[in-house]
Amino acid sequence: MDLRTVTVTRYITPLREGGSLPALAEADDGFKYVLKFRGAGHGVKALIAELLGGVIAQKLGLQVPELVFAELDEAFGRTQADEEIQDLLQFSKGLNFALHFLSGALTYDPAAEEIDAYLASKIVWLDAYITNVDRTYRNTNMLVWHRELWLIDHGAAFYFHHSFTNWEKSALTPFSFIKDHVLLPKASMLDQVDKEFKEILNPQVLLEVVNLLPSDWLQWEGVDYTAEEIRTIYHSFLCNRLANSALFINEAKKHREC
Known part of the structure; x- marks a missing residue:
């Protein structure tokens, strides 16, 4: 793509x-x-x-x-x-x-908009997978446009890359921040979604995604890696996290039960 x-x-x-x-x-x-x-x-x-x-x-x-x-x-x-x-x-x-720009879109209001458990579970899974800390009641980062829910603002995801040290450990985090996710209370179908999403995503699909990163964005001061090495680290992070999705799925389910 x-x-x-x-x-x-x-x-x-x-x-x-x-x-x-x-x-x-x-x-x-x-x-x-x-x-x-x-x-x-x-x-x-x-x-x-x-x-x-x-x-x-x-x-x-x-x-x-x-x-x-x-x-x-x-x-x-x-x-x-x-x-x-x-x-x-x-x-x-x-x-x-x-x-x-989605002209006329409204900010998602959890008190006013109903979301079914299946869609909520998909979004919670995504955010736990990409370690997105910014989809909370305070800042939902979702819009309602033409009666559909649209996701925006993923800039706070992949927070491991701000230090870019020990990414292997970061890939295996259970992601405790999921406890603050605005849709977690509705996300009762995480196991089903996990199975479905792991069939959609695979190393080749993730490689296509990572290869979209422009080399111009991968010239970092203070980092000795080449652009291709940085892409490889992102790809490995995503593959390792996907293979160990039970870590973040169980963390999300734990907080749902609290």
């Missing part, structure tokens, strides 16, 4: 306060996108998590807005009046990441 590449033509507005300052932007294909910047917060590692988490979700049949690479020209943003945004755009020249 391949992701399209668009060129950002217009910065419209920042979407929320915070360190990452994602923005609503328009691209040369005429569509609007939620743009995530390589110059923000955790830099390219957040973009890597967005790509891997989003594409894996799509492979598993979950709804995710179209994911694209987004080019920022070197001159883009020089006319921005806000100095913080101007700096962000300047530090983000080159290849960034974006999600198609």
Whole structure:
């Protein structure tokens, strides 16, 4: 599979306060996108998590807005009046990441929207697998659009890569943060989902996902690995975690029973 590449033509507005300052932007294909910047917060590692988490979700049949690479020209943003945004755009020249903007979508409200146990179990499984700490009651990172649930914002997943030490141990974490997942109370079909998802994902599928990572995002300061070696580590992490899914499934079930 391949992701399209668009060129950002217009910065419209920042979407929320915070360190990452994602923005609503328009691209040369005429569509609007939620743009995530390589110059923000955790830099390219957040973009890597967005790509891997989003594409894996799509492979598993979950709804995710179209994911694209987004080019920022070197001159883009020089006319921005806000100095913080101007700096962000300047530090983000080159290849960034974006999600198609779902116009009119509403933030998922667990008190107002019913989700069946099967879908809830799929999303909990995904987030436990990719170690996504950011799908909680405080920040659900899900949208309701055309009466369907859409997943967004996977930049907090794969948190092992911020230190990138002892990834083998990180691959085998039971992921205790799953206790805070907004959909955990509804996720009563984890064993069935685990069986189904392990049939969908396999080393070859995961290799296709990891190979989407641009080499440009894998040139890390202070790390001696080549881009291909970093891809191999991500692939090994995903394969090891999948083979040992009982660790995080049992952790999730334990917290459901509490």
